[in-house]
Amino acid sequence: MRVSGTGHAGMRIDTPAGSILCDPWVNPAFFASWFPFPDNSHLDWETLGRADYLYISHLHRDHFDAEHLRRFVSKQATVLLPDYPTSELEVELRELGFTSFVRTRSNEPVALGDGLTIMIQALTSPTDGPIGDSSLWVEHDGIRLLNQNDARPADLTEFAKLGHVHAHLLQFSGAIWYPMVYESPAATRNALGKRKRSRQIDRTIRYIDDIKASWVFPIAGPPCFLDEELWTFNDLGADEANTFIDQQMFIDLYHGRGHANGVILLPGSEAELTEEECAVRHPVSDVRQFFDHKEDYLLAYRERQRPVIEAEKASWRHPAIDVYGLLKRRLEPLLDESTYLAEHVDGPVLLDLLDDDGKSVESLLIDIPARQVRRFVDEEVSYRFSTKRTLIEHLLHTGEADWVNSLFLSCRFSAKRDGPYNEAVFAFFKSLSRERMQYAEGWYIDQQPDAEDVTLDGWVVQRRCPHLKADLSRFAVIDGNVLTCQMHGWQFDLDTGQCLTSADHDIRARHSN
Numbered sequence: 001m002r003v004s005g006t007g008h009a010g011m012r013i014d015t016p017a018g019s020i021l022c023d024p025w026v027n028p029a030f031f032a033s034w035f036p037f038p039d040n041s042h043l044d045w046e047t048l049g050r051a052d053y054l055y056i057s058h059l060h061r062d063h064f065d066a067e068h069l070r071r072f073v074s075k076q077a078t079v080l081l082p083d084y085p086t087s088e089l090e091v092e093l094r095e096l097g098f099t100s101f102v103r104t105r106s107n108e109p110v111a112l113g114d115g116l117t118i119m120i121q122a123l124t125s126p127t128d129g130p131i132g133d134s135s136l137w138v139e140h141d142g143i144r145l146l147n148q149n150d151a152r153p154a155d156l157t158e159f160a161k162l163g164h165v166h167a168h169l170l171q172f173s174g175a176i177w178y179p180m181v182y183e184s185p186a187a188t189r190n191a192l193g194k195r196k197r198s199r200q201i202d203r204t205i206r207y208i209d210d211i212k213a214s215w216v217f218p219i220a221g222p223p224c225f226l227d228e229e230l231w232t233f234n235d236l237g238a239d240e241a242n243t244f245i246d247q248q249m250f251i252d253l254y255h256g257r258g259h260a261n262g263v264i265l266l267p268g269s270e271a272e273l274t275e276e277e278c279a280v281r282h283p284v285s286d287v288r289q290f291f292d293h294k295e296d297y298l299l300a301y302r303e304r305q306r307p308v309i310e311a312e313k314a315s316w317r318h319p320a321i322d323v324y325g326l327l328k329r330r331l332e333p334l335l336d337e338s339t340y341l342a343e344h345v346d347g348p349v350l351l352d353l354l355d356d357d358g359k360s361v362e363s364l365l366i367d368i369p370a371r372q373v374r375r376f377v378d379e380e381v382s383y384r385f386s387t388k389r390t391l392i393e394h395l396l397h398t399g400e401a402d403w404v405n406s407l408f409l410s411c412r413f414s415a416k417r418d419g420p421y422n423e424a425v426f427a428f429f430k431s432l433s434r435e436r437m438q439y440a441e442g443w444y445i446d447q448q449p450d451a452e453d454v455t456l457d458g459w460v461v462q463r464r465c466p467h468l469k470a471d472l473s474r475f476a477v478i479d480g481n482v483l484t485c486q487m488h489g490w491q492f493d494l495d496t497g498q499c500l501t502s503a504d505h506d507i508r509a510r511h512s513n
């Protein structure tokens, strides 16, 4: 088995029974904030893209690069699809021209033929990626590889059960805006950054210790920040509170804790795996020296990408958009559908919109508990996000349904909060479509010990649709003993509880008398 690094979380896995291209990402993501590090644009993508299988772990834009997939990846490739609750990933890939899909079931191995077997574990809570994240396990000829990328399963038992893993590829670096964007005193931010950095290293090593692979590859980060406004987020070695540590720093720390099996995979590196050996060929003569000169490398990379960043920035401006009016029209119907999230956000969110000089030009309140968007006058808020108006204009222009997978991961904002982190705030901002909102609401409600029932037309049925958790008190139509959920049209036989549209989605139902 050969593993070729294609940058960030990307790789191509070659076996005699077929090749799998994973998460190819080249174009800048999240408002041109994140770029792959090191640069991978020079790779021979025409050749890499002629793969038998394509695996996109999830829809975060540093894993799902639509433009790159459209241009370079063969549409003959069969997509290995994680078992996600929403069809967004499949829909996006079909729009790009992919037509062949293997729909996997979470934690169930699939034999692809000629001795090549895969298993995908899908994580489906609203906090896993953009509603869904996954890991890919691959076996051929007794060699096993786990591409965990940035998924965070509760444990790795399902993979460990399948036998010794030879290559474990996983995230180790930061991939979020916390704590850098928070408006706290520098000393506090520094302490939080150090704590976050050390926690993410500990978590990575815990995963490594769990799976005990022969070789460990730190992947899926860090990105680099080439816009001058964000340059300070690059870890250039002097700041122990920087969460974006690079591969060499991680390997040094990891080996410093008594391990010796860490392998760096640069874009263009090739690792040949056998039971006993991992022979690696790199595109540079000295990997450590490459990282020693990281700052110069990034400065040159920044110059190359300057026109790209300028062009991106020019595309965000839509001054004719009535931000207040459009936000109100888009968000209030979603807020009306929210019960769990509205009850679990503890106060209004202030959105402070800034001009290019950083001056506030408009202040809006997204009052999630009150299910209302209104202009801010002067009142207590729980969260405050300040960002350029142009970014919100662009989100509204494109109809973005996931502000985490766009604005928040861009780090192009600052934040202040009153009290601790509130997951429901970010779950709300990644659920800005009806389908996502219904799923997130239902998922959280299903975590409650006593999942609710409702009485409808003489039947007591579970309140949330077994498909994507739509609220059946609003979306169900009952005709005799058949319930139709109007969210996607799935049907259920209420006498038997059986789902008539798909296997394994039975409903809890009984007559009400």
Ligand code: FES
Binding pocket: 465, 466, 467, 468, 469, 470, 485, 486, 487, 488, 489, 490
């Ligand atoms: S949520 Fe899809 S059919 Fe009910």
